[in-house]
Amino acid sequence: GPQWLGEHFLQDHWVLAVSGTHGKTTTASMLAWILEAAGMSPGFLIGGVPGNFAVSARVGESVFFVVEADEYDTAFFDKRSKFVHYRPRTLVMNNLEFDHADIFPDLAAIQTQFHHLVRTVPAEGLIIYPEAERNLAGVLERGCWTPCETTGEGGLWSVRMVSGDGSAFHVLHDDELQGRVQWSQVGQHNIANALAAIAAARHVGVRPEQACEALCEFAGVARRMELLADIAGVRVYDDFAHHPTAIATTLAGLRKKVGDEKILAVIEPRSNTMKLGVHRESLAAATDEADQVFWYQPEGLDWSLTEVVASGSAAARVIASLDELVAKTLAEARSPCHILIMSNGGFGGFHRRLVTELNAVCEPN
Incomplete structure (x- = not known):
């Protein structure tokens, strides 16, 4: 140690x-x-x-x-x-x-x-x-x-x-x-x-x-605004952000890069601090730079995500099922679009499933 x-x-x-x-x-x-x-x-x-x-x-x-x-x-x-x-x-x-x-x-x-x-x-x-x-x-x-x-x-x-x-x-x-x-x-x-x-x-x-x-040759870090896929004008990023400040900063950086193009944030409040609800008052405002936010409600969260995120300026909804989260995200993925996935865990394989489904939907016949 x-x-x-x-x-x-x-x-x-x-x-x-x-x-x-x-x-x-x-x-x-x-x-x-x-x-x-x-x-x-x-x-x-x-x-x-x-x-x-x-x-x-x-x-x-x-x-x-x-x-x-x-x-x-x-x-x-x-x-x-x-x-x-x-x-x-x-x-x-x-x-x-x-x-x-x-x-x-x-x-x-x-x-x-x-x-x-x-x-x-x-x-x-x-x-x-x-x-x-x-x-x-x-x-x-x-x-x-x-x-x-x-x-x-x-x-x-x-x-x-x-x-x-x-x-x-x-x-x-x-x-x-x-x-x-x-x-x-x-x-x-x-x-x-x-x-x-x-x-x-x-x-x-x-x-x-x-x-x-x-x-000038710095190649970034895995899971820090890492571009996972660029499929028919839909870009999927992975980020480790798990604190309101990090969420806000990452979104602000992406917004400056993409201008008025759509940003969809998909967030899993997974860290111990998040699960305890310590930062919940500042969560909604942290996503103001996104156009739309999907919050994943993990098991064992003993406070209401729905109440907390309702106060934000971005269109937000709380989803408790990974299947539904994949489906809803796919439905919103219209080019040009930037999907930013934020979690400090594996997110139940959500990243991989989303990219696989996007590829399937966008494959030329």
């Missing part, structure tokens, strides 16, 4: 850890790829599969090791967050919101764990976080003895947009141009992830210009 990894392997490495409520997997994947493109052959342990590597973990051939640092507890008998075992020299903190309601009573409890993490970073290390993240500023105000660099508006690292959807932008350090990124990703969240990765890579000696060039 995390403790063994920290004690027996990571202590001999320069650890670059990526933490936060959202964007850990994507940012860690970007960072590992930047170091790889710079010839550093880093090791990594990531909670998803980066498209540039096709594996989620490897030992690597250098002192550098990128780890996705999760705040979830280490084990049922060790309630410390996993990330306190990693002792990073370079720490990225992406953002901080209330999540994991099954183990944390409130935001302050999560901030305490993040402060434990901050205290493990040595004085000669570096902590990178967004200037605008008040919840993270609250963590650092409890005491920080490590240099910090900030990203985003008002931060040391910032961007100048080239395209509105985030597929091209200039990177600035202290208001000086460092390079340009033109890539296959979209959305403000991915730009924020990129800035953190570029800043972290510079800490281990990669020039920002080099990092920008590497990101």
Whole structure:
């Protein structure tokens, strides 16, 4: 587990850890790829599969090791967050919101764990976080003895947009141009992830210009706005979003990319936090950028999805059967259309069934 990894392997490495409520997997994947493109052959342990590597973990051939640092507890008998075992020299903190309601009573409890993490970073290390993240500023105000660099508006690292959807932008350090990124990703969240990765890579000696060039070849991460199929003008995407903020950000990124074309969101509220109903007040508004939303009502949800989603501006309906969900989604799939499936689980094979049925419907006679 995390403790063994920290004690027996990571202590001999320069650890670059990526933490936060959202964007850990994507940012860690970007960072590992930047170091790889710079010839550093880093090791990594990531909670998803980066498209540039096709594996989620490897030992690597250098002192550098990128780890996705999760705040979830280490084990049922060790309630410390996993990330306190990693002792990073370079720490990225992406953002901080209330999540994991099954183990944390409130935001302050999560901030305490993040402060434990901050205290493990040595004085000669570096902590990178967004200037605008008040919840993270609250963590650092409890005491920080490590240099910090900030990203985003008002931060040391910032961007100048080239395209509105985030597929091209200039990177600035202290208001000086460092390079340009033109890539296959979209959305403000991915730009924020990129800035953190570029800043972290510079800490281990990669020039920002080099990092920008590497990101132009970044292949994304499985299940992060991953295009599963493009069938007769109907595009099907898979995304891991399982928190209202992530749902809203992912939809906003897609909306900027596709303009007025129809977006149909299909969402399974599956995470432990979702099932407990912690975020239900903000769920409906999270889907405002969609034209239509189908919510899947999983078993064991002890609150009413129907009542909650009725307040949103997008046309929404709650469906309790996978067969009906496939049928209703097919009925709405008229070109041009973008179907965004959001779940942090397997969704009962829904993705595969939908794509198979779409292929059957759209096959030329």
